[in-house]
Amino acid sequence: MIIRSLIAGVGGLVLGAAGAVFLVFGPADFGGVSVGPWRTNIHIGSPDAPGLVRAVVARRGLLALNRSETIYFSADADSEGRALEAGCDYRVLFTDRPDARWWSLTLYAEDDFLPVGGPGAYSVSADDISDGEAGFVVSVSQRPAIGHWLSPENAGNFNLTLRLYNPAVAIVEDPSRAVLPVVERLACGGAS
Amino acid sequence: MRQILIPLGAGLVGLVLGFQAMLGILPGFIMGKAMERFETLGGEPNLAGHFPPIDEAARTVVRPSPDIIYSGCMYDVSNGPVAITLPALDGESYVSVSFFDARTNNFAAFNNRDFGGAAAEILLHGPAPDHTHPDPGYADYAESVLAPTSTGLVLLRRVLSGGVTIEDADAHRRQFGCEAL
Numbered sequence: 001m002i003i004r005s006l007i008a009g010v011g012g013l014v015l016g017a018a019g020a021v022f023l024v025f026g027p028a029d030f031g032g033v034s035v036g037p038w039r040t041n042i043h044i045g046s047p048d049a050p051g052l053v054r055a056v057v058a059r060r061g062l063l064a065l066n067r068s069e070t071i072y073f074s075a076d077a078d079s080e081g082r083a084l085e086a087g088c089d090y091r092v093l094f095t096d097r098p099d100a101r102w103w104s105l106t107l108y109a110e111d112d113f114l115p116v117g118g119p120g121a122y123s124v125s126a127d128d129i130s131d132g133e134a135g136f137v138v139s140v141s142q143r144p145a146i147g148h149w150l151s152p153e154n155a156g157n158f159n160l161t162l163r164l165y166n167p168a169v170a171i172v173e174d175p176s177r178a179v180l181p182v183v184e185r186l187a188c189g190g191a192s
Numbered sequence: 193m194r195q196i197l198i199p200l201g202a203g204l205v206g207l208v209l210g211f212q213a214m215l216g217i218l219p220g221f222i223m224g225k226a227m228e229r230f231e232t233l234g235g236e237p238n239l240a241g242h243f244p245p246i247d248e249a250a251r252t253v254v255r256p257s258p259d260i261i262y263s264g265c266m267y268d269v270s271n272g273p274v275a276i277t278l279p280a281l282d283g284e285s286y287v288s289v290s291f292f293d294a295r296t297n298n299f300a301a302f303n304n305r306d307f308g309g310a311a312a313e314i315l316l317h318g319p320a321p322d323h324t325h326p327d328p329g330y331a332d333y334a335e336s337v338l339a340p341t342s343t344g345l346v347l348l349r350r351v352l353s354g355g356v357t358i359e360d361a362d363a364h365r366r367q368f369g370c371e372a373l
Contacts, residue, residue, distance in 0.1 A: 001194070001195055001198060001199065004195075004199040005198050005199045005201075005202040006202070007199070008199040008200065008202045008203035008206065009202035009203060009205060009206040010206060011203060011206065012202065012203040012204060012205065012206025012207035012208075012209075012210060013206040013207070013209060013210035013213075014206075014210060015206075015207055015210065016206060016207040016208060016209060016210025016211035016212075016213075016214070017210040017211065017213065017214040018210075019207075019210075019211055020210070020211045020212075020214035020215050020218070021214060021218075024215070024218055044298075046297070046298075051212060051215040051216065052215055054215070054219060054295075054296075055215045055218040055219055057296075058218060058219035058222045058223070058295070058296040059218070059222055060254070062222060062223075062226060062253055062254060062296060063226065063253050063290075063292060063296075063298075063345065063347055064298070065288070065290050065298055065301055065349075066298045066301060068301075069288065069290065069298075069301045069303065072255075101284070101286065101305075102284075102286055102351060102353055104257060104259045106255075106257060106258065106259070108255055112254040112255050113248070113250070113251050113254065113255075113256070114246070114247065114248045114250065114256070114258060115248060116248045117248070118248075120247065120248070122258045123257070123258045123259050125259050125353065126353065127353050127354065127355070161255055163257065165286055165351070166286075166303070166305070
């Protein structure tokens with residue numbers, strides 16, 4: 001019985017460790033706040049989060065700032081919950097400018113790095129929006145678009161990250177109160 | 193019955209211990225890998241290094257921002273404190289220094305608004321009691337920060353906003369300082 005208990009204990013250790021690795025490096029998220037398709041983790045940069053959340057944040061939010069400095073909202077699906085695909089066209093509809101000192105919207109490939117081999121249209125920021133544009137649209141398509149444009153070429157199932165630098169106090173206190181853009185899918189069928 | 197319950201209990205205890213132990217290890221492992229990559233890019237302890245502008249070739253840390261240029265420093269306060277310099281920057285543009293311990297926690301961050309746009313020297317010191325305020329002149333620093341772990345990373349972010357050229361932003365961020373005292 002001692003040998004069986006030892007084997008079971010060691011097996012449990014290995015299984016527990018493997019389960020932790022699977023959860024941390026897998027697709028599931030923990031400790032997040034959602035606003036439509038956008039999601040942020042309020043524990044980014046915080047030492048106070050529970051163990052699993054901290055480990056997940058260490059992988060996904062490595063070297064990210066805490067939320068009083070910057071809040072990162074990420075979307076990997078459109079507003080109807082469908083995964084973002086390089087072969088589809090999208091409109092990102094801002095009804096107003098994000099309430100922050102400065103902001104940027106960046107497209108990342110499914111490996112969480114900038115897409116390789118495309119035209120380099122990775123990002124739109126506060127600097128690109130003229131004073132007269134209260135609401136505005138950012139087009140996401142492989143074909144160049146007039147106005148604000150991001151290219152998902154070679155990005156596979158891409159994601160969008162909206163960074164709010166020094167966001168309004170109300171958003172810092174409760175990120176779910178942020179007014180964030182709708183991500184609308186138009187047509188699909190282009191090459192990915 | 194005991195022949196089943198005892199091995200089952202041992203297995204469950206092992207499962208919980210293995211799960212918790214791995215969760216404890218992973219943040220330090222992930223940060224260690226990031227610091228290794230920083231070293232391969234030429235980073236040295238307590239010395240500022242400057243990353244090239246971000247494009248598709250930047251693959252050191254996930255989700256780098258192409259609207260920012262980064263500088264960094266692997267701090268090591270085990271032999272004494274380190275002075276970190278945030279360059280001066282007036283106006284609406286943004287520059288910050290952020291401090292990450294060896295377990296990835298962002299334990300401090302300051303931006304140019306915190307110091308009214310003026311340059312700021314920040315004293316980073318170690319967790320040992322005799323390092324709490326090792327420099328008699330610590331009060332002369334804009335901030336004094338206790339590092340939870342003796343090693344970690346300091347990252348400078350300079351936003352490319354307000355029509356600044358890469359050249360000007362690059363010259364500006366090179367005023368970032370990281371120096372053992």
